[in-house]
Structures are given as C-alpha cells and as structure tokens.
Amino acid sequence: MKRRVPDLNSSTNAGRRKVLKGFAGAAALAGFGGKVLAQQSKEAPALAKMVADGKLPALAKRLPSAPMVVQVDKLGAYGGALRRGLRGSSDHNGILRLVGNQGLVRWNLAFTEVLPNVASKWEVNANATEFTFTLRPGMKWSDGKPFTADDILFSMNDCVYNTELYKSAPSTMTISNKPAQVVKVNDTTVKFTFASPYALFLEQLATPLGQHPTLFCKHYCSQFHPKYNPKVGELAKAANMSDWGALFRSKCGDIEIPSRWSNPEKPTLDPWVITEPYTGGATRVVMERNPYFWQVDQSGQQLPYIDRLAFGIAQDVESLMLDALSGKLDIQERHIDSLQNKPTLSQNMKKGDYRLIELINAGSQQVQIYLNLTHKDPKMREMFGNKQFRQALSLGMNRKEIIELVYLGQSEPYQAGPRPSHPWFNEKLARQFTQHDPKQANEILDKLGYNKRDGQNFRLRPDGQKVFFSIDVIPTLYPDAVDTLELVKRHWADIGVDIKVNTIERALYYTRGDSNDHDAATWPGPGGLDPMLDPRDLFASHTQGTRYAIPWATWYVSGGKDGMEPPESQKQRMKLYDAARATADLKKRGELMKQVFDLCGEAFETIGVCLAVNSFGIAKNNLQNVPKSYPNAWSWPNPGPALPQQFFFTKT
DSSP, rough: OOOSOOOTTTTHHHHHHTTTOOOOOOOOOOOOSOOOOOOOOOOOOOHHHHHHHHHHHOOOSSSSSSOOEEOSSSSOOOOOOOEEEEEETTTTEEEEEEEESSSSSETTTTTSSSSEEEEEEEOTTTOOOOOEEEETTTOOOOTTBBBBHHHHHIIIIIIOOOTOSSSOGGGEEEEETOEEEEEEETTTTEEEEEESSSHHHHHHSSSSSGOGGGGGOOOGGGGSTTTTTTTHHHHHHHHSSSHHHHHHHHHHOTTTSGGGOOTTTTTSSSSEEEEEOOOOTTTTEEEEEEEEEEETTTOBSSSSSSSSEEEEESSHHHHHHHHTTTOSSSEEOTOOOOOOGHHHHEEEEEEEETTEEEEOOSSSEEEEEEEEOOSSHHHHHHHOOOOOHHHHHHOOHHHHHHHHHHHOOOOOEEEEEOOTTTTTHHHHHHHHHSSOHHHHHHHHHHHOOOOOTTTTTTTOOOOOOEEEEEEEEEETTEEEEHHHHHHHHHHHHTTEEEEEEOOOOOOHHHHHHTTTSSSSSEEEOOSSSSSTTTTTSSSSOOOOTTTTTTHHHHHTTTTSSSOOOOOHHHHHHHHHHHHHHHHHHHHHHHHHHHHHHHHHHHHSSSSBBBBBEEEEEEETTESSSSOOOEETTTBBTTTTGGGGGGOOOOOO
C-alpha cells in the first residue's frame, strides 16, 4: 500500500499541528492548488520585451507544462529591488534563507506540513523505505536547459556519494548508516530506496540540509567532474586549486558555503540568480529574476514579482541597524533581532516606514553552553567530563538575573529539549539544576578536589593549575550571548571558577570547532518545536553543531569509521533516534524519543540558560504578502518558506 501526497491528515502532522495550534499566517500558500496552464501565464514587462526582441523564448516555452501554483494573499505587481543586509564575508546563509528554498519538497507556512515543490507529487511505500518523486515536465534551469531526473542522479550518485567530494553521505540521506539508492524511473520520475524504514525523510528533505538532490546542474557542473571530464585536473591546476574537488566547490558550491553564491555562470532553480557575486572584498550581492522560474500565482502570473535582490554587506550590526532605522532595508531580521534592539526599532517605525514582524522561536535554548567533553588536553577533558562539575556550574548560575537584565524578563530558566508547549516536553531534561544554589555548587566542587584556592580566590585543580577555561562566542551574531556570558563569568567567579568570554569572528569560531581546539562554545540550542529535525543537543549528531563533542558526531555520521567512539549513553541515543526517525507511527516515535530525552537528561552534557525567546524582524510598509508572523528556525529557514518570490511592492 503506497501513501500519496499530500497526506495532510497524517498522525505525524496532527501532532505538529497540536504544537502550533493557533499559529496565524497572513498568506495561504499552496503548492498543489488549481492547475494553471503555461500558455495562460503572464510575465514581467522586462521579460516580455526580451521575448519581443527575440532574446528570450516565449513564456509558454519557459515554464513547465504544469507550473507550481502559489495561492498568494494578494495578487502582486512586477518590479522593484528588495534590499536586505548581510554581515561580513561568512553570512552566506543570509542569502540561503531568502533564496535557497528550492528542494524537492518544502514546508508550509505554519511548519506543520511538507508540501510539493520541485517535485509535483510523491508516493511512499507502506514501510517508508521507498520514496518515488514525480518532477514537473518541461521544467528548466535558469539558463533554459531542461531539469530532469538525470540532474538528481548526478547530484546524488556522482557528487554527494563521491568520497572525494564528501567524506561521508549526509545524514539527511542516510538511515542505519546506509545512504539511499537513487535511481531514475524515467525523465520525470526518481526513486529513493533506503535499507530500512525512514519515515522522517520528507521532513528532512524540507530543511536546508535536504537540498542536495536539486543543487547541482549536470550539464554545467559535470565539466568539473573527472567522470565526465578527464582533463579536470588541468582545469584545477590552471585555477590554482589543490584538486578537482576544490575546483568543483568553487564553481558549483554546496548548501552552506559562500561559493554557492559566487559564480554567476552556475545555473540554478532559484527565483533570482547571481549577477554580482558573494566574493571576498565584495560590498554587495545582487541577484536578478530567473526568467525560467517555474512558479506562478493563481492568476497565472510568473513569479517572482520583484525584479532583483540587493544584499548590502555591512561590517557590523550597528551599520545594519542604521540602515533599518533609516528605511534602507526592505526586510530584515537576521542580526538585528536582539531584544535590546526592539525598543529602538519600535520607536522608529514611522521614521523608517516599516512594521515589525513576529518570529516564532522554534528553538529550545537561548544560550546553550557546550563544554568540550572531547578536549585535546586530558586534564581539561577529565574536568569537563565529570557530570558533577557540570552540575555545579549550572547551580552556580543566576538565571533569573540573566533573564531580567538581558532578556527583559521574557523567558524562564531552561536547559534543553522540546518547549513546554510541545507534547514531548520532558520536565527533567528541561528544568534540572536550573535553581541558583551557590552553596550546593561550592560543596560539589570541594568534594571533587577543587577545594584549594589561589590569591584571587579562584579554585585550583589537583595539578595546581587554576580552574579556568574560555567560551567561544560570536558577538556579531549573538550579542545577547556575550551579555549573558559576562554575567555568568561573575556568577562562576563567586564559586571560584574563572572563565574568559572569548569573542571571535564567525569563520574562526568554525575553524576552532572543526579542529576541536576550543575549550567551550555557545550557540542557541535547537529542537524546541522540531526535536526530530535538529537533535544536536540530544546526542552528538551534527559535525559542526554538536560543540560539546564534535569527534563523537563524526563517529556517528561516518558509521564509526572516523572521529572518536562515544560513551554507551551516546550510542544508545544514536540507536534510539535512528529507530525513531524510521518510525511513521507518532505514538511509537514519541516513546522512543522519550528514552532519548531521559538518557540525555541523565547524562547532563550541556548547560542551558533560558528558554529561547521569540524575536522579530522588520518589513517596509510597501512590501506586501509578508506574513505577520512566521517560524524562526534553521529547519524552517526564515523567511524562505514564506516564499519571498510572492512578495511585492506597492507604489508609494
């Protein structure tokens, strides 16, 4: 028995609807509503002129035979340039969040359903091991060449599964340590087959990390692949690249690297295509409308409505704030959405001619502190690896003071795991050791052998070294985390523990983490509304994001071939999670995840501060079809799933 799309009444989605009951969106967006014939569609005036001048095929020849129909709230008008800000040279995901939402499937606005996208429909077999996707006949890349099943096979079999490009297959494409087999049924049909049930596959495909099947254009990227070009080594050498893989990535990019947006020649499926690239030294990035974009509104107008995107590159948050306050940004939440900025932005709405948008936080933790349990220094590893040491630090933290001073009272003490509104909420995981009890913290540290102090009253380790470590934080991304850590520094000094708040640039943050060179780091903890999609704080699953044990995560994603073997509790959680994501029945999945939560709570590997708070963004008053509120999550890469291609400007 095969399941067909869309299964809007499935038990899985029912549970998620319960989580987000009452969530309101301004636009009703559907990917499978009324069929619109290509020949009935209308296009932007600039494209119509190109057709009239013989520089572009007629619209009927550019669209699929059955384009995706977006049911927009208001029918839009063509024209304008949308302005948005990036921060520095490593803010590539700021572009992805607005543009890169063109996977096989996508999320709906409420983050409750998976909808058709590049694939017009799909079928899933009874035990969720086979997923058959139907593509849109006549769909084209941005250069006008056909997009077919061959592109997906190239992306997966020749690129993603090539060990010279990827050390191991992405976890989104893997179950039971075995990647999906991807085969072509015909030009518009592709089948993914897994070795064991993978009920979570469609949801994973809807996230940014599920975009690989539609990322690489075969007719272009194959010229940088040795299977199709035996002389690719010579090309790499001529380009001063170390090997063909480096050349391939520089030309064709990847999901989360700057070069995805640095090559204007690379064909894409995006609504807009690069004309001024994101490269070192650039002061802006410009993207122009894709004349072959495969979506229309319900009246038949080809999307996008907006002609171009202009991303200004600022070197600091203050510059972005000034641009927002003076009305120079049309939509922005990234980097300016700290609570400390909200009063200023609220007071200047009339001056800047913008309104505020509510961002529903899908995360769990506002500031998760990750002590490096796999530290290269054995003494540091021993100290961080002691659960009682971590408990003492947690008890020594005055969370109520942090919440009042940094988050204006708009949160509550919290550790990790699903939010209180989620049906999988786990009390112990969320709230243990969140009380401020410096007396108990001191007693624990004394018993652990850190009872001797130096002249500044800081504790000494048994080897005579001061109990000291640094915590890496990115101030440009998370200024609130810096403020929080400064308070934590004072709290922990009161119990004899010294820390350095190590404010560093984002690229260095990643380099230190990737090399396992950090003492500790902080990041917002995910998984508040989507614990299945980003479980990095539940066990070591993310090779960049599991900052408390990246080598354990490497071991997990490589099936034990690389990295460092984790302790038994971690291995149990890995097995339980793999079983849960293979389970279609939501009740059974919840039972398995409860065991994950219980084991995670017992291990107490990370230290949280407070429940992730809702934030906000701004949108110019003349920018239409922007929802009044939408989720704020990496798994729902806002504002992309709100479909910016259907935003438009009214004349002012």
